[in-house]
Amino acid sequence: MNYLEKFRVKPGSIVRLDKIDPSFKDKHEDHAAALDEIERYTKRLRELQYLLYAEDRRSLLIILQAMDAGGKDGTINHVLGNMNPQGARVYGFKVPSAEEAAHDFLWRIHQAAPPRGQVAIFNRSHYEDVLVTRVHDLVPKKVWARRYELINDFENNLVANGTHILKFYLHIGKDEQLRRFKQRLDDPARHWKISESDYSEREYWDDYTRAFEDALSNCSTDQAPWYVIPANHKWFRNLAVSRIVVETLEALRMEFPPPKVDIGEITARYHAAAAEAAPTGGGKGKNGSR
C-alpha cells in the first residue's frame, strides 16, 4: 500500500471526516505485529534527516493539527524525537503574544520556517487561524474565509524556496478522545496538564470537524498536501507519519555533498601530522577512543 497516495487529501477534493475510519490499521493485527516495520522506518528517517542536514539545500516543514488529545505531542515524541536534535526544532503556537497579535497571522509562522538543511515541526500552526478562530467567532467570517488563499500563497512561497511541506491531521474519534481524557484523570502525574477547555471545547466537536474539513479541502495542494492519519491507534499513527516522511524524503534522492577540500591533500597533511606526533612510526597513541 502506498501511504503517500492512501492518506493524502487529493487537491480539489472535498473531505468528509466521518467517511474516514480513525481506527484503520492496515494489515497489522496490533502494535506488536507492526514493531519491525516501525523500527525500520524510524531508523531510515534518522538517516534521511542526516542527509538533509548534510546536503544543506532543502528543508522540511511538518505541520501537526488535531482535536484535543489527538496525539500531537505523542507523535512528536515517538516519531520525530528520534531525529538529530541539531537538525530539527519543534515550534508550538499557542495564543499569540501581544507583539504577534499586532502583526498579520502569518508573521510569527514565517519566523519559524526551517532554514536550509533543517526540519521544523509545528505543533499547531497558522491553521489555528481558520479553526479555533472560526469556531469561536474571534474574527468575522469574511476575514477567516480569505485566509485559505493567503495560506496557500504563503506555503507556495516556502515551497518555491526549497521547503518541503507535509501537513498531518491526526484523526481520532470522539469516543477515543473521551477515553484519553479518562487516562489523564487516572494518572496523577498528568493532572497538571488537564484544562477546563478539554471538556468545553468538546462541545464544539462538530464545529471543529467542519472547520477541519474546510481547511483540509481548501489547502491540500500539490506542493503542500494534507494527510489524514487514522490516529485512534497511537502505534499506527506513528508508523503512518514516519512512513510518509520517509517516502517523501526518499523521493528527493539526496546524496552527501562532495568534499569541500582535496581529500588527497588532506590525507598528506594527516600523514605529516602523524609523523610529527609519533616519529617512531604509525601515529598510534595508547588511548583508544571507543
Next chain:
Amino acid sequence: MNYLEKFRVKPGSIVRLDKIDPSFKDKHEDHAAALDEIERYTKRLRELQYLLYAEDRRSLLIILQAMDAGGKDGTINHVLGNMNPQGARVYGFKVPSAEEAAHDFLWRIHQAAPPRGQVAIFNRSHYEDVLVTRVHDLVPKKVWARRYELINDFENNLVANGTHILKFYLHIGKDEQLRRFKQRLDDPARHWKISESDYSEREYWDDYTRAFEDALSNCSTDQAPWYVIPANHKWFRNLAVSRIVVETLEALRMEFPPPKVDIGEITARYHAAAAEAAPTGGGKGKNGSR
C-alpha cells in the same frame, strides 16, 4: 565519586589542562562495563527534563566547548538527543552574520537563552569570543580581556532569572584529535564535513589551550560553573555529562505542578460526557488506543 565535585573548575582556581587526564574513565573498564550506568542516567535525564518542562519555572542552559573533533556533536546526539524535543533546542554559533556582528558579542547569545521550562544547548557560544577571537587576534587584547567580566555579568543575569547554567569543556588529547581526523578520512560518508581548518587550527593547539585555560579559570563561578570532562573515551564523556546534568536537576527537587483545575469537578464532567456517549453504560468504545 561525586562528579559535580570531581570535574568542576573550582571558582577562583587556575586551570592547567595538561594536569587533567583526558583518558580518565573512573572505575569502568570499558564501554560495555559502563552500559548499565549510562542507560540509567539517560533514562533519568529524560524524566527530569519532563519535570522541568511541566514545572515551567526554571530553565537549563548547557554550553559545550571543545577543540575541533572534541565531541560536541557526539555529546549532543547521544546524551541530549534523548530529551523530549518539545522542551529542548540546540543552537550553533558560527561566524556571526552581518546583523549579529553589528551588535555586541552577547546580543545573539541572549536571544537564544532558554525560556522557562526549556533546555537550550549551545554548540559553541559566547566563549568563542575569548577563544578563536583571541587566538587569531580578531580584536585587540584590551577588548577580549574585558569580556571575561562581561560574560560573568551576563550569565549572572540569566541565573538571577532562574536559568541554571552548566558549561562543559570536552577535554581531548592532541593525539586523540589526530586519531579522529583519521577516522573522518577513512569514512567517505564523512568527507563532506572535513575542512581545511581542521589542520590549520591544529597548529594553534597551544594557543587554544591557553585561551581555554583562561576562560575556564576566569569564568567558572558558583552560579555558572565550568566542568572539564575527560573526553578521549566517547562513552565516558557521555556518561559524565549526563550524570552532571542529572545531579544538577535532582538538586532542584522539582515536582509536578498542582492541577490547574478541580479534578473532582472534571471527573464529574467526564462521567457526564461518558454517559452521553454510551447511555447503556460504561463509556466503553470498541476501539482500543494501545
